[in-house]
Amino acid sequence: MSEAPLLSVSRRTRSTPFTRRVTEAGVKAYTVYNHMLLPTxxxxxxxxxxxxxxxxxxxxxxxxxxxxxxGPDAAMLIQWVTPRNMAKMQDDQCYYIPMIDEKGGMINDPIAIKISDNRFWVSLADSDMLYWLKGLAIGKGLNVDVFEPDVSPLGVQGPKSDDLMAEIVGDDIRSLGFFRHRNYEINGKSYLIARSGWSKQGGFEIYVDGTDNGEPIWDLLFEKGEKYDVRAGCPNGIERIEGGLLSHGNDMNNLNTPLECGLGKYCHRAGMEICIGGDVLLAEKKNGSKKMIRGITIDGDRVPSCTSPWLLTSKDGKLVGQVTSATWSPDYNANLAIGMVDNDHWDHGTELTVRTQNGSRGATVGPLPFDPIS
Amino acid sequence: MSEAPLLSVSRRTRSTPFTRRVTEAGVKAYTVYNHMLLPTxxxxxxxxxxxxxxxxxxxxxxxxxxxxxxGPDAAMLIQWVTPRNMAKMQDDQCYYIPMIDEKGGMINDPIAIKISDNRFWVSLADSDMLYWLKGLAIGKGLNVDVFEPDVSPLGVQGPKSDDLMAEIVGDDIRSLGFFRHRNYEINGKSYLIARSGWSKQGGFEIYVDGTDNGEPIWDLLFEKGEKYDVRAGCPNGIERIEGGLLSHGNDMNNLNTPLECGLGKYCHRAGMEICIGGDVLLAEKKNGSKKMIRGITIDGDRVPSCTSPWLLTSKDGKLVGQVTSATWSPDYNANLAIGMVDNDHWDHGTELTVRTQNGSRGATVGPLPFDPIS
Structure with missing residues (x-):
């Protein structure tokens, strides 16, 4: 696809508590994510x-x-769906958790938020884990409630996030640890706020409870943020690739295990021995992975948009992997990409060929996250 | 939203076996449906x-x-998720089935295709029922395989569908019954073809098995279809409302039971007594429904696009329902809409007020499907 097509918006591509403000702020494009509009x-x-x-x-x-x-079986259900060891998680923690199916394939990579021993929120990437969690619970007869509450995260991201948030909820928020959450009052109501977000620039996510509370919080952030040059933004395609942040559905899907995705540090023996699909990961750990995610740099000027995987071939023409996300990075002054590479070609420095929709180019395998800008 | 925004396409908004042809045919807009591009x-x-x-x-x-x-428990799992009685379904049948959760709420309304006693395809509306079916099966320990095969339906719709399909697979297809399927050979390979599709103009769906087979079948349809003025098309917003075809996520969601959606004829005692959430439907049948889907006509000239529900109020200002889809119909020379109306205002002929984003208008409750054009 050379030019972006239009998006037909309907009730099914759900609008959010903030859509009116996002429109007023001049949004130009969206994607659809969990049946909902996500500005791009x-x-x-x-x-x-x-x-x-x-x-x-x-x-x-x-x-x-x-x-x-x-409910009483909440912690058990959460541990059943992830290889990460959840045993020591504290009431104010957020955990990035790979969620896998019975074949060890990645079906989501949400943030689990522990509110109390018997209560969690799972803040989803793009797949209906509501039905997975509910299906497992009903099938197994677990004593839990599983539902989608009227809670909409609002991100505050960028180097001035602490300053802006301190204006809204006070200086206490400056001491909130990474992937920790606390409750703060905004407009007279208490909200869960976490130091988290899908950028590497620092920031917070406000879990806005109640659709009607959305616009007043948005407006307050813009009123207090004027002196910090606050703007409406969104997860940024360049920044997230530079930062090596994976996107489920783009860089990985159910055909990839978390080990292949470089998420081994979130796969613990204690978790793998209990969770669905854990046996597959234990075998992979023993036998070695067949492919692995890598940072890949691509030669030449600005690459086109990667809307379908680009095949990677070795110097002798063998298919050895694929690129799934790619961007021109102004700060690196280079094309950065994320892809999966077979084990016989995954060493850093390996030179490959990548086939884009606009022709082939040279590509070099490297680490993910990318090395800092030199 | 007054104008359509752009859609950012990525690997996550999956392209299909036909996307290249759809692009060449000049597609202008898409929606995203089951994490995949759907032309609009x-x-x-x-x-x-x-x-x-x-x-x-x-x-x-x-x-x-x-x-x-x-697998051996396939039929049992399918019956567990729908109130429709599946006992007498034959090997060549397609059934429209409401799928409901434990509260009786609509979570999908797919076509179930029976291939043999132990093998079904569930052809989905827009939600990840893969995880619901798989979660239930794993939780319950059922002996089934549940997965998404590489099968992509290609619709052939419109009054000349029989003629075009007969050119491709022979005249035998003219005798294929409504919601029946048979296997036919195209380009030397056998495909399941059903007389079905999301329009009221008649037609077929070819279940294209194998991504690589997509373009040759597309090309053959256009080659043989030239004399029938074949064109690339898509589910049409006007035609589907005229025809009273419901859209899951638009006209109904998990807050609506199938009885409220006018799908009572697909809710059988034998099914409701077995399926998840069936007890809720049995109680609703006994006590009566609180609201019901209706065809609604809206006064005035062309209505804007309904991107979020429009509230319906009675003459005395009481909130009595909402409109979820609306269109100007050239053939009816009127605005037609679909909505849910409370039981004290759902009689045909009831006059209400509907609040669109561009102001209020008069609206009249009527049957769905709409009465034929007079």
Whole structure:
């Protein structure tokens, strides 16, 4: 596809508590994520990127839908669906958890938020884990409630996030640890706020409970943020690749295990011995992985948009992997990409050929995250 | 939203076996459905509509993803998730089935295709029923395989569908019954073809097995279809509302029971006594429904696009329902809409007020499907 097509918006591509404000802020493009609108471009992807790295942005990430799991068997159900060891998780923690199916394939990579021993929110990437969690619970006869609450995350991202949030909820928030959450009052109501978000620029996510509370919080952030040059923004295609942040459905799907995705540090023996599909991961750990995610640099000027995987071939023409996300990075002054590479060609420095829709180019395998800008 | 925004396409919004052809055919807009591209406009919604009603169109409905359920417990699992009685279903039948959760709420309304006693395809509306079916099976320890096969439905819709399909697979297909399927050979390979599709103009769905087989079948349909004025098309927003075809996520969601959706004829005692959530439907049948889906006509000239529900109020200002889909119908020369109306205002002929984003208008409750054009 050379030019972006239009998106037909309907009730099914759900609008969010913030959609009216996002429209007023001049959103140019969306994607659909968990059956919901997710903005992708305001001024331009590149202008949004430069602003994000310097100032502070407010992101409508309502599409990170929550699944609430509560009740006596809640902790058991959560541990059943991830190889990460959940035993020591504390009441104020957020855990990035790979969720896998019975074949060890990645079906989501949400943030699990522990609210109490018997109550979790699972803040989803793009797949209906509501039905997975509910199906397992009903099938097994577990004593849990599983439902999607009316909670819409609002991101505050960028280097001035602490300053802006301190204006809203006080200086206490500056001491909130990474992937920790606390409750703070905004407009007279208490909200869960976590130091988290899908950028490497620092920031927070406000879990806005109640659709009607969305616009007043948005407006307050823009009122107090004026002096920080606050703007409406969104997860940024350039910044997230530079930062090596994986996107489920783009860089991995159910055909990839978390080990292949470089998420081995979230796969613990204690978890793998209990969870669905854990046996597959234990075998892979023993026998070695067949492919692995890598940072890949691509030669030449600005690459086109990667809308379907680009095949990677070795110097002797063998198919050895694929690129799934790619971007021109202004700060690296290079094309950066994320892809899966077979074990016989995954060493850093290996030179490959990548086939884009606009022709072939040279590509070099490297680490993910990418080395810092030299 | 006044104008359509752009759609950012990525690997996550999956392209289909036909996307290249759809692009060449001049697609203007998409929606995203089951994490996949679904075309919504070619020439214009209205021009597409007129053509569909006169000729024949080829539709890329790959996004109707299949879930295959096979194995000794397949029939049991399928009956567990729907109130429709599946006991007498034959090997060559397709059943429209409401799928409901434990509260009786609609979570999908797929076509179930019985291939043999132990093998079904569930051809989905827009939610990840793969995880629901798999979660239930794993939780319960059922002896089934549940997976998404590489099968992409290609629709052939419109009054000349029989003629075009007969050119491709022979005259035998003219005798294929409604919602029946048979296997036919195309390009030397056998495909399941059903007389079905999301229009009221008649037609078929070819279940294209294998991504690589997509373009040759598309090309053959266009080669043989030239004399029938074949065009690329898609489910049409005007035609489907005229025809009273419900859209899951638009006209109903998990807050609506199938009885409220007017799908009582697919809710049988034998099914409700076994299926998840069936107890809720049995109670509703006994106590009566609180609201019901209706055809609604709206006064005035062309209504805007309904991107979020429009509230319906009674003459004395009471909130009594909502409109979820609406269109100007050239053939009815009227605005037609679909909505849910409370039981004290659902009688045909009841006059209400509907609040669109561009102001309020008069509206009249009527039957769904709408009465034929007078």
């Amino acid at each position: 471009v305001f001024e331009s992807v590149e202008a949004d990127y430069h602003h994000l790295k310097k100032h502070v942005q407010v992101w409508d990430v309502s599409c990170e839908r929550q699944v609430e799991v509560s | 406009v070619f020439e214009s919604v209205e021009a597409d509509y007129h053509h569909l009603k006169k000729h024949v169109q080829v539709w890329d409905v790959s996004c109707e993803r299949q879930v295959e359920v096979s």
